[in-house]
Every structure is written in C-alpha cells, then in structure tokens.
Amino acid sequence: MIERIKKAADKIKKAKRITILTGAGISKASGIPTFRGEDGLWGKYSISEFATLEAFHKDPKKVWQWYNYRKKLIKQAEPNKAHYVLVELERIFKDGFALITQNIDNLHTKAGNKSVYELHGNIFEVKCLICNKIYHDQTIYKDDQLPPKCKYCQSIRTRPNVVWFGESLDVELIKKAMALAASCDVFISVGTSGGVQPAAGLPKIAQRMGKYVVEFNAEYSAISMFADDVIIGNAEKTLPMLLN
Ligand code: BV8
Ligand code: ZN
Secondary structure: OHHHHHHHHHHHHHOOOEEEEEOHHHHHHHOOOOOOOOOOHHHHOOHHHHOEHHHHHHOHHHHHHHHHHHHHHHHHOOOOHHHHHHHHHHHHHHHHEEEEEOOOOOHHHHHOOOOEEEOOEEEEEEEEOOOOOEEEOOOOOOHHHOOOOOOOOOOOOEEEEEOOEOOOOOHHHHHHHHHHHHHOOEEEEEOOOOOOOOHHHHHHHHHHOOOEEEEEEOOOOOOHHHOOEEEEOOHHHHHHHHHO
C-alpha cells in the first residue's frame, strides 16, 4: 500500500488542479455513523420512512425528530485527521483545489476548508417552504418544538435543507461538480461506497477524461473500478501518509 500512496503523492505533487469527492466514511472516525455496512444508518432506519419528500409530507415531525437526533450527534463531532489533510491540500493548491462532498455534516467547513460543494445539503440549514428562505440553524430542538418555526415568517412548514432520495440535486451544483471532475489533474475519492447517483458518477467522468483517479476507502466500492489506484484502509490513517 505504501508504494501506491507514494505514487498518489507524486501525482498530486505534479498536479495543478485536484478535485476531491468525500462520503460518510471520512467522518466515521469523528463518531458519525455511515449509511451502509455494519451499524450503518440505512440498516436501522429505512430511506422511505425518513429520507424522502413523501416521508416528510406524511409525518414532518417524525422526519424532523430523526434529523434533530443526527444533528445532536454531528454537533458534538470534531473533524478528524483525514479532514485536516484536505485543509492542508487546499492551502497548497489554493484555487486549484475543489472539495465535493455528499456529507451533510458540515465537518469540512468546521475543519477549515473554504471551497466545499455540498451536493446533498447541510444538516444545519433549514429551508422554509412558505417564504423559501434558507438559513443556518445550529439549534437542537425539544420534540415539542418540531418542526421548527421559520425565523423569518414564523411558519412551521420548514424542512431540513438536505437532498432526499428522488429529489433532484441543484442543477448548477451538479454541473459544476461534473466540470470539476473533468477539468482536474487528479481526482481523489475518500470514504464513499459509490452507492448514490449522480454523485457516484463523478469518478467515472474523471476516469473517462483520462485523469489520475485514486480512491481511499476502507473496502473496495463501486468507485474502485474507475480508480487507477485503490488504497484500502481507514482514511484517518491513510490520507495523512500523502503529506509525509
Ligand atoms: C436524483 C442526504 C433524480 C440526506 C442523501 C441514477 C441516476 C440518478 C438517480 C438515480 C440513479 N439510480 C438511482 C437513483 C436514485 C437515487 C439513488 O442513487 N439511489 C440509490 C440508493 C440507488 N438518487 C437520488 O435519488 C438522488 N436524486 O438523482 O434525483 C431526479 C432528477 C431530476 C428530477 C427529479 C429527480 C438524490 C440522492 C441524494 C440522497 N441524499 N443524503 C441525508 O444524509 O439524510 S444520500 C446519502 O448517501 C448520503 O448523502 C451519503 O453521503 C450518500 C452516499 O453514501 P456514502 O457517503 O457513500 O456512505 P456509505 O455508508 O454508503 O459508504 C461509506 C463508505 O466509507 C463505505 O464504502 C465504507 O467502507 C467506507 N468507510 C467506512 N469507514 C471508513 C471508510 N473509508 C475510509 N475510512 C474510514 N474510516
Ligand atoms: Zn418562512
């Protein structure tokens, strides 16, 4: 594995632009459960009950309670060594750096990354369905305060500003992410099973455009077939070796 990390480090040293895609695996060491695999969220909670617009319309309070529980977990979480490697890479590459995340846990921003494209939204943002305002809200609510009142129009028709299954991602955002995958020199995938589209299509674009693609993941994934090199291990251990 060491030689593969050395090769990846060499490719990064020679690169002018790097694009990174992260998934839940990068935050596992921060105590945030992933979605698939043992003790994954989708093993305990069903997507159709908690992570679709239909589920929300059926029982907004129940969906809000689930996000409020996850918000509590995430608010206590600190970035780990893998997050900080991406902060260092942004310091080195400056505007040649782009970080695309599927995560809604805000940990890349908390670690200090500036250029973060949050494909699936952010658990600390609330969107009001009446006045359409989106705002930051770190509050952990009591059950009887859910759904939270919009801070602008007091409506309780508010939702977490995340992308649910069956909902389209922001078109400009996914177009930008695809362009970043196609225009980089090196594409790095960290901690994603590649199970969710259209995010999981990004490494394929990079590979099709002849970019060097390297994957850091705890196990082989649906991304691995698009990677020139796959580095199996925990990212909080393997990513820091890139900077040695
Ligand atoms: C859409 C936010 C269409 C909410 C999430 C083909 C094309 C387009 C769409 C589809 C398609 N096929 C199917 C679809 C529909 C669907 C989809 O992909 N379904 C899957 C299940 C088959 N896609 C959608 O619905 C998307 N919408 O395309 O709409 C459309 C178009 C126009 C108009 C209308 C509609 C929307 C998808 C977004 C869903 N929202 N999250 C929330 O978080 O509550 S997705 C959710 O999964 C998270 O965002 C998560 O990030 C994402 C992917 O999961 P991963 O991050 O990869 O996490 P996972 O647990 O799976 O894997 C973790 C990995 O880390 C593992 O491999 C593990 O081994 C590794 N690991 C663990 N520890 C470590 C580690 N690695 C390194 N170090 C460690 N320590
Ligand atoms: Zn409002």
